[in-house]
């Protein structure tokens with residue numbers, strides 16, 4: 145009998161790539177969506193898997209609905225990717241972000257506990273929970289110090305996931321993923337915005353790229369490889385948490401310089417706006433993936449500039465198709 149995976153947040157970047165990865169492994173994939181009618185399945189369609197996954201409508205903040213879905217499908221694995229995932233937006237919508245990102249996790253774990261389902265649970269945690277640390281690289285032992293509503297919600301969700309593992313012996317674990325990008329990333333995220341806007345400047349459709357603080361450094365990776373680590377975490381005999389990252393950070397400024405050079409755009413088209421700065425910001429953060437490499441046998445060797453080459457090509461391809 146094939147394994148069944150439930151993926152919450154299936155319409156997001158990681159949901160689409162994880163679905164494709166699990167389908168290739170022979171899983172039945174069930175995706176939770178907030179609404180059949182308004183869900184954006186563009187990512188699933190672009191990967192050619194829209195008709196291969198089953199979509200189920202469920203409000204993850206309603207325990208009775210979550211119990212009903214877990215009880216009727218009895219999944220082998222649940223990948224909890226649904227979240228208000230933007231740090232910037234979390235400062236504008238702190239209550240909604242904290243409410244959804246915590247209650248949804250609690251409901252899923254509570255449903256697994258109450259039903260006594262033999263289900264493994266993956267929680268999409270984030271490097272952001274380590275926040276304002278000056279001890280780099282981030283490892284699984286680093287102190288948690290969230291500095292945004294988003295990271296506060298993800299830190300709480302991490303503690304809930306750990307608590308259900310320790311108190312109820314549920315196979316539940318968190319992946320502390322650093323930023324990872326792809327063509328499917330939404331446009332409100334930095335890398336996607338930089339590439340889209342730069343191509344618009346190159347085509348003469350826009351004049352300037354407006355950005356906030358670009359003298360910060362981040363550890364960026366390639367999303368299709370990062371979702372493999374989620375699967376590997378649930379194949380272990382014991383649940384544990386893992387840092388998933390590229391091991392190095394690059395400055396946002398150097399990324400813009402790289403994209404501008406590649407697209408032959410003058411740096412004069414760059415405008416830094418201090419009113420775009422966030423109330424709090426981590427100056428530099430990168431992690432160590434050595435535990436994941438050793439215990440999960442997860443391999444990652446891409447430089448982020450290699451990833452940028454792929455992303456630029458994919459975006460240019462998209463623009464070309466739109467013009468046809």
Ligand code: NAP
Pocket residue numbers: 152153154155156157158159177178183184204224225226227228229230244268269270271320321322323324325329330
């Ligand atoms: P994403 O593209 O923003 O997708 C988020 C998903 O969550 C979408 O399917 C969205 O559904 C769903 N969602 C958001 N708010 C919801 C709500 N109130 N009710 C129900 N569903 C809701 O995120 P991603 O990049 O794939 O990331 C996946 C997970 O990993 C997220 O939890 C994110 O916080 C975490 N993470 C991501 C990164 C990264 O660099 N990508 C790094 C660390 C951690 P709709 O389509 O209906 O909006």
